[in-house]
Amino acid sequence: MRYELYYWPSIQGRGEFIRLALEEAGADYVDVARQGKRGMAAMMEFIEGRRIKHPPYAPPFLKAGKLVIAQAAEILFYLGPRLGLAPRDEAGRLWAHQLQLTIADLVVRIHDTHHPVSGWLYFEEQRPAAKQRTRDFWRYQVPKMLGYFERVLARNGGTYSVGRRLSYVDLSLFQIVEGLRYAFPKRMKRFERKIPKLVALHSRVARRPRVKAYLTSARRIPFSQWGIYRYFKELDG
């Protein structure tokens, strides 16, 4: 089956968690909105469209045969066992999904460091709030959330977060570390000594042949000043 992924064509964003899974699995997929104007029009038609039964609220969404599903964590829940990137039994699938939903919560918190007041205002228009939110984020949320994933890894033997092989959760944790390094290079450098297992997981994922090939390909959209992870010198205290 050829999967169709629909996501904004110029950012990694929430779509990246799905791209990483499709790439690692060597899945047959097309990143529709990146196929020129027509692809973008096709995506918008789904969102506005009256023609489908279950319209998504927002990208990312995935078309798999007749099924159209949205929400990054749900898409990974669906794809996981099909791509060999999640356990097949119910308890294992639910555990991977639960971790992915906690990653999704973290992603909201990461985004809101630079836009705590409004997504419709520039960073410069919400600078004091952003600084305060970022301070809190690094003081409370990062230690608590990354500390949790570090313990999950440790408890599972240290190599994988779920089960006895690589899962989409591991790929997403790679993207969390990678993005925090981009957005907060100084803060992350200081913090990494507290999460050695996550850092080692990041390195192992980066070295996997398909992930490595993807990261250096034109299919990997570079980090930028759009999307979840953004670099502002004054937030990287």
Place this chain on the structure above:
Amino acid sequence: MRYELYYWPSIQGRGEFIRLALEEAGADYVDVARQGKRGMAAMMEFIEGRRIKHPPYAPPFLKAGKLVIAQAAEILFYLGPRLGLAPRDEAGRLWAHQLQLTIADLVVRIHDTHHPVSGWLYFEEQRPAAKQRTRDFWRYQVPKMLGYFERVLARNGGTYSVGRRLSYVDLSLFQIVEGLRYAFPKRMKRFERKIPKLVALHSRVARRPRVKAYLTSARRIPFSQWGIYRYFKELDG
């Protein structure tokens, strides 16, 4: 099976979406942390605990036999078909879950109106940011998100959001309307004419015998100045 729900005993919060489903279904369950000090200790043991295989990051979580799962949306995904509150086929379950995940996104946005900068500071310490965030919330996010659910209802015939009978999504949408009325009585009153189907759904859910009995029982924790929905006169412009 007797389900064990674990959630903070003094707020509705995210646990309420699950309580509503268990109540509507007449399920056999115990709200563990509300059973005195021992219940609270049992909850904390799960969170800190080294004894379980899949430790939750935070409440709410559910114990169903040997299974322990967290994240409100995942718990409802699991309970839905078992309580007769979701379709049983994969496409229907995924659609209900997708809607619930979008409700979860809305819940974060509702909470952040009064605490946009930090959950560790009082409202009074982040008042300007809260006012700006609330303005944005009502100008952009509420029309977009509640407008989406209004269309979902309309497209499905107007009575239920998913399938041909009541689902946990309908119960959660009831709680969204109920909470917005508590936190923003004036703003919500003005806005409701734009979402007649959601308002009618709220009324129908409130009249269901088990929901009605629950809402007037001691098991329903009152709204307060804690949790997701909080009333601040200055935010209800």
